[in-house]
Amino acid sequence: MAVSTPRVDEAMCPYRLVLEHLTSRWGVLVLIHLLDRSYRFSELRRAIGQVSEKMLTQTLQTLERDGLVHRDAKPVIPPRVDYTLTDLGREAAEQVRGLATWTHERMGEVEKARLAYDEARERQSRAS
Amino acid sequence: MAVSTPRVDEAMCPYRLVLEHLTSRWGVLVLIHLLDRSYRFSELRRAIGQVSEKMLTQTLQTLERDGLVHRDAKPVIPPRVDYTLTDLGREAAEQVRGLATWTHERMGEVEKARLAYDEARERQSRAS
DNA sequence: CGGTATCCAAAAGGATACTG
DNA sequence: CAGTATCCTTTTGGATACCG
Numbered sequence: 001m002a003v004s005t006p007r008v009d010e011a012m013c014p015y016r017l018v019l020e021h022l023t024s025r026w027g028v029l030v031l032i033h034l035l036d037r038s039y040r041f042s043e044l045r046r047a048i049g050q051v052s053e054k055m056l057t058q059t060l061q062t063l064e065r066d067g068l069v070h071r072d073a074k075p076v077i078p079p080r081v082d083y084t085l086t087d088l089g090r091e092a093a094e095q096v097r098g099l100a101t102w103t104h105e106r107m108g109e110v111e112k113a114r115l116a117y118d119e120a121r122e123r124q125s126r127a128s
Numbered sequence: 129m130a131v132s133t134p135r136v137d138e139a140m141c142p143y144r145l146v147l148e149h150l151t152s153r154w155g156v157l158v159l160i161h162l163l164d165r166s167y168r169f170s171e172l173r174r175a176i177g178q179v180s181e182k183m184l185t186q187t188l189q190t191l192e193r194d195g196l197v198h199r200d201a202k203p204v205i206p207p208r209v210d211y212t213l214t215d216l217g218r219e220a221a222e223q224v225r226g227l228a229t230w231t232h233e234r235m236g237e238v239e240k241a242r243l244a245y246d247e248a249r250e251r252q253s254r255a256s
Numbered sequence: 257c258g259g260t261a262t263c264c265a266a267a268a269g270g271a272t273a274c275t276g
Numbered sequence: 277c278a279g280t281a282t283c284c285t286t287t288t289g290g291a292t293a294c295c296g
Contacts, residue, residue, distance in 0.1 A: 018238050019231045023151030041258055052290055057259065067241020078257045079296080088237050095227040102223045103147045109216050110146050113195020153268095169278055180270050185279065206277045207276080 022092055026051050026059040031093035038084045068092050150220055154179050154187040159221035166212045196220055
């Protein structure tokens with residue numbers, strides 16, 4: 001049980017809070033994956049990669065509570081749980097994907113900028 | 129000096145890394161503010177609110193290195209430094225703003241979903 | 257399979273003091 | 277004013293063990 005509410009969940013305007021959920025490390029990736037189709041828990045875990053079970057659970061619960069993700073637990077043995085975007089979640093995910101797509105397209109520019117920045121700083125330290 | 133490179137900066141594909149910069153707690157707010165106009169360092173600090181000096185510095189440096197923010201340090205006493213979006217940064221900031229605006233508009237829906245979620249869980253625990 | 261609970265290491269981030 | 281450096285607290289997140 002959570003004995004301490006995380007800092008991010010207190011004393012912040014609710015709007016920023018939801019924004020943090022959407023833009024959290026794993027939130028972004030979950031939303032983008034679910035934009036394609038439904039996923040089962042472990043399927044999503046494998047698709048995303050490095051995410052731990054705990055973090056995926058936490059992320060999905062947060063997104064479910066915010067009404068962005070629908071959790072469909074089928075009462076079968078072995079258990080089967082499917083996660084899907086709600087209509088609200090689909091809208092959010094499309095915004096998130098917009099950002100992700102932009103980033104992907106512009107990576108080259110960013111890397112060029114970094115080289116220039118690092119080289120400029122290199123010259124700085126040599127001059128000292 | 130940074131003795132340990134943060135986890136977030138190593139062993140991750142560069143694309144995700146930039147996405148984390150854009151969606152970081154303070155990155156989002158810096159970009160949205162700069163979309164309106166240039167800001168001086170302390171002006172930005174006051175406008176954003178709860179951000180510490182250290183975090184704002186760090187955020188601005190990261191965004192500058194990624195080529196999203198331009199830093200204009202005027203050689204005057206007392207020092208004056210203005211921060212502006214680059215063209216690349218403006219594109220990024222517009223994506224980020226899209227997400228922020230969506231969130232703001234849909235807050236009501238999210239809060240309704242949360243009430244429903246919490247109430248459902250409440251009934252669960254009473255039934256046990 | 258799809259989680260929960262607990263513990264612990266790592267990282268983020270704030271406070272303070274100091275500098276050009 | 278606009279930072280940097282240092283210390284220290286809070287939060288995040290991974291590993292492990294266990295449950296329905």
